[in-house]
Amino acid sequence: MSGNVIDLSFYQILLAYVFVLAVLFILKKESIKREKALILATLRMTLQLVLVGYVLTYLLESPHPLLTLLVLVVMVGFAVFTIFRKFKDRLSPSLKRVVMVALPVGTTVSLFYFLYVVVRISPYYDPQYVIPVAGMIIGNSMTGISLGIHTMINRFTDQKDEVETALMLGATPKEASKSIVDEAFDSAMMPTLNSMLGMGIVFLPGMMTGQILSGVSPLLAISYQIGIMMGILGGVSLTTYIFLKFGYRTFFNRAVQLKSY
Amino acid sequence: MFEINHVEYNGIITIDHLSIDEGSFTAIIGESGGGKSTFLRMLNKMLSPSKGSILFKGAPLEEYDSVGLRRQVLYLKQKPYMFMGSVKDNLLIGLKYQHKEYPTDDMLLKMLERVHLAVSLHQDARTLSGGEAQRVALARLLLLEGDVYLFDEPSSALDEKSEMKVLTSVFDWLKSKNKTLIMVTHSKHVASTHTDRILRISSGTIKEDPHEW
Numbered sequence: 146m147s148g149n150v151i152d153l154s155f156y157q158i159l160l161a162y163v164f165v166l167a168v169l170f171i172l173k174k175e176s177i178k179r180e181k182a183l184i185l186a187t188l189r190m191t192l193q194l195v196l197v198g199y200v201l202t203y204l205l206e207s208p209h210p211l212l213t214l215l216v217l218v219v220m221v222g223f224a225v226f227t228i229f230r231k232f233k234d235r236l237s238p239s240l241k242r243v244v245m246v247a248l249p250v251g252t253t254v255s256l257f258y259f260l261y262v263v264v265r266i267s268p269y270y271d272p273q274y275v276i277p278v279a280g281m282i283i284g285n286s287m288t289g290i291s292l293g294i295h296t297m298i299n300r301f302t303d304q305k306d307e308v309e310t311a312l313m314l315g316a317t318p319k320e321a322s323k324s325i326v327d328e329a330f331d332s333a334m335m336p337t338l339n340s341m342l343g344m345g346i347v348f349l350p351g352m353m354t355g356q357i358l359s360g361v362s363p364l365l366a367i368s369y370q371i372g373i374m375m376g377i378l379g380g381v382s383l384t385t386y387i388f389l390k391f392g393y394r395t396f397f398n399r400a401v402q403l404k405s406y
Numbered sequence: 407m408f409e410i411n412h413v414e415y416n417g418i419i420t421i422d423h424l425s426i427d428e429g430s431f432t433a434i435i436g437e438s439g440g441g442k443s444t445f446l447r448m449l450n451k452m453l454s455p456s457k458g459s460i461l462f463k464g465a466p467l468e469e470y471d472s473v474g475l476r477r478q479v480l481y482l483k484q485k486p487y488m489f490m491g492s493v494k495d496n497l498l499i500g501l502k503y504q505h506k507e508y509p510t511d512d513m514l515l516k517m518l519e520r521v522h523l524a525v526s527l528h529q530d531a532r533t534l535s536g537g538e539a540q541r542v543a544l545a546r547l548l549l550l551e552g553d554v555y556l557f558d559e560p561s562s563a564l565d566e567k568s569e570m571k572v573l574t575s576v577f578d579w580l581k582s583k584n585k586t587l588i589m590v591t592h593s594k595h596v597a598s599t600h601t602d603r604i605l606r607i608s609s610g611t612i613k614e615d616p617h618e619w
Contacts, residue, residue: 306483306485306487307487307489309452309483309487310483310486310487310489311489311499311503312452312473312476313450313452313476313480313481313483314476314480314499314500314503314504314546314547314550315473315476315477315480315500315503315504315550316473316503317473317503320503324490400451400454400468400472401451401472401473402451402452402453402454402472
């Protein structure tokens with residue numbers, strides 16, 4: 146035991162991998178060819194978490210503002226890179242530029258507000274707070290913006306007729322894209338709103354569970370969870386808002402004609 | 407109204423010189439895929455020519471704000487799009503975009519009469535047949551009172567009898583208001599009955615030769 150928490154030995158962790166063996170057995174029995182994907186995901190998850198465990202240990206033991214900043218930059222950079230890789234050539238260069246602005250600005254504003262106005266951490270670069278909170282805000286914003294991009298690109302292709310008709314009736318690009326932008330905003334926000342609706346009844350959120358397991362009082366854990374959910378909501382909506390506000394324009398050229406995708 | 411000089415669009419169409427007068431009715435004919443719609447789309451800047459210049463009211467199209475131009479030069483697509491909502495919503499949407507005053511329901515019904523359509527203003531526009539949707543789209547455009555009307559096969563979904571009734575009524579209204587009309591049509595009868603001039607697009611060029619009919 147460390148404090149109130151039961152320590153997990155190497156062998157105990159190995160026991161948890163029985164779930165993977167069970168899934169492998171089912172996949173084999175039902176001839177579902179997903180063994181490779183399962184093994185790869187398990188290995189990657191293990192390796193990434195072990196690595197991040199050592200990195201976090203180092204950062205928490207030797208806190209430094211530049212190191213915290215570096216981690217933030219790497220996290221945002223990796224999120225942007227993940228989005229680019231996911232959409233490959235479906236993202237135009239101008240839409241990529243919008244993502245490169247929206248994600249850092251949207252997440253940073255929410256992160257700073259949560260850390261310095263709500264929690265008021267000290268020192269300001271304390272990695273114990275900055276890194277996990279940034280992870281949650283950036284991760285959720287990345288999911289949100291990805292859904293927004295997906296909807297926006299698909300709708301500009303499927304609803305080309307609607308946008309063109311609106312332009313021909315004298316609409317501005319903003320007016321012609323309104324239904325697409327609204328739908329993209331909805332789909333970007335949906336996971337966050339759904340998780341807010343189910344939280345506490347359908348499931349207990351990861352951060353709160355972690356805190357309770359570490360011996361923190363459930364009421365304090367809930368306070369943090371409410372705060373961080375607001376931060377996530379702010380991050381996702383601000384990131385999506387900036388992305389959509391500038392993103393729809395990239396589908397039109399200077400002569401207000403729809404570009405072909 | 408339009409002066410077109412040495413215009414080319416991506417090898418699809420080439421026009422040496424063409425002028426279209428204010429208040430005139432022009433029909434564009436020619437085989438499918440010959441560039442008729444491309445020609446119309448260049449006139450309201452939905453496409454920009456790769457070469458040459460198009461003047462509208464004496465000024466090059468590039469100098470016009472595209473949105474402002476499209477409020478004067480209105481385009482009716484061959485397969486009109488109905489927005490989600492009622493017939494009334496669809497009739498009003500152009501006026502909403504152009505920040506123009508909404509007419510009363512009576513005025514809207516009168517406009518529907520002009521295109522020989524008897525449907526409820528509250529009917530879901532997506533339940534209309536192809537011919538009905540085409541007429542709602544026509545009425546929607548007429549309500550906007552533009553200077554120029556570009557019609558791309560405006561009666562393709564109508565039977566011959568309705569076609570003549572609808573077009574006669576619409577063209578009479580356009581004439582009475584001194585509007586300019588440029589219309590792509592496949593109908594010899596429509597072109598020769600309703601327009602002052604027939605242009606044929608063939609092998610990527612535009613020629614004035616109504617006698618070929």
